Amino acid sequence: MTALARTQVADNAHIKLHDITMAYGDVVIQRDLTFDINHEDIFIIMGGSGCGKSTLLKLLIGLKKPSSGNIEIDDVNFWQSSLEQQGKTKQGFGVLFQSGALWSSLTLAENVALPLEEYTKLSRKQIEEVIDYKLSLVGLAGYQNFYPSEISGGMQKRAGLARAMALDPEILFFDEPSAGLDPLSSRRLDDLILELRESLKTTIVVVTHELESIFSIGNNSVFLDAETRTMIATGNPNKLRTDCPVAKVREFLNRGKK
């Protein structure tokens, strides 16, 4: 987006959710979700297990349609736009799935190359340069010819991040980035997320319930409640920790201490 266009978006919202209800069949997971994700936010989607965090992520990346309500990305209503427009919008997304979701039959280099081959007209040599650059960004230079099964879980996640960043996305989505990582690796991933936001000015959406990550990277958040099936708080998690009027949220953010 150009600088001019960005100033025209008065409220600076990158993604807008309006009255979203999501359901599997007749089972409502969450209802009445209304919030904005601003440009360059690191936006945390948090809540207890089974509250619908991952489902909300699926909704945001266009894998699942909401039962009602609108999602606007850069002021374009996603589900009412044409298929071509949807495809274009999706190209602006980078997603790091919970398990990395690398294509297991392809090497790391081929994993990063696939989106580049599909959507750019780069030459073979240029693609290789991009692969080398993206893999080195996540600290995996030299692993081009490894298969996903040959590297550790933390490395798979970082490789997944390299693939997610292949097309220089405007929005990066992370599904439980620290799940299954040791404290050091998960800290390193957090630092990487912060670094990416600072250097690339990407909007970042993270689904997590790791308090350490929430406080160190998040500057905005939404809290989904499993019992009432709706959002019960939104705002900067560091402020919510002390100032949130809802006791349940304060309890969550203080690890049960009231």
Next chain:
Amino acid sequence: MSSNEYYSLAVSHDEVDALTLTLVGDWRLQSDLPAAIVIQRYLEEHSNTQEIVFNSIDITQWDTGLCTFLLNIIELGNSHNTQINLSGLPEGVRRLIGLASAVPQFKQTHNSKKQQGYIEQLGQFVIDGTKGASEALHFIGEISIAMTRLLRGKAQYKPNDLLLIIQDVGPRALPIVTLISFLVGLILAYMGAVQLQQFGAQIFIADLVSIGMVREMGALMTGIIMAGRTGAAFAAQLGTMQVNEEIDALKTFGVAPIEYLVLPRMLALILMVPLLTLYGSIVGMFAGMLIAVFAFDVGSFEYYTQTLRALDMQQVFVGMTKATVYGVIIAFAGCWRGMQCGRSASAVGEATTSAVVTSIVLIVVAASMLTIIFQVLGI
């Protein structure tokens, strides 16, 4: 008062009517512990008992056995309006009981265990069936769209992938196809020869084997081998990709999984099953010749010319048509079951099993329908 080596009961009437339960010895699961029913009987007989008190000074060892006994007593106490006073128990036991009763029992019944009547089951079966059928139609529709896009040169797939899959389903299946076709040819020859020999018409083994292999058995056996070998592999591959979120990852990059994953598999089978069938039929006919020549004294040249006389392009056409249909069926069943696989390891197993079952059932149904159609058309 009842008592045994594990406990003794004593009643005291200090302020309230209380039952003191004195526990002694080894309260462990392995030892033959008393059941709470004794206490239940006592409570039923003495309904004015207001409190149960424990004395556990003489317990030497305890484990889960003691805890389950106490939980039973607590339940009894609740149903008889009797107070349970745990203060006389070892501290560890009290903590464990506290932990076990901290979260109230989940009351809602589990859905899947609900008993269904026969009519309800029938209804559920019909609902599931129509749902499955509409899903299958949906999948066929998606494949058709992908095929049209392929013909217009717009499909997103890697030709390289197609070649790899072709190699996997075609040349690598040769050994097993050879073995099975050879044995089937041998069986056909023997079965016919024994009868034909009675009329001195051994030379017609050639007709029997060649028409049998080319028209029917070649395609059928290849189809069944490929269903077990390749259909299962497709379902497992796609199912695992589904579990790993790899298919979601493709979608987020705007790559259609149908075009990228299903199309090359479909094409590979449509190309390879007829070729393997042709090859298998030739192997089968060769096996038939060996039997005719070595066991039933037919000259090999005679057999060869008789085979040529029996076969014409029509027979080959029938066999190839069937093989192509089987190829479509196997690819469809394997890919469909794989794509609709759930998100767990057991779901992959189910997908694989149902891919094989679906394709074998459909192959046999298609075989009989095609046979009837060709008969009616007089081909």
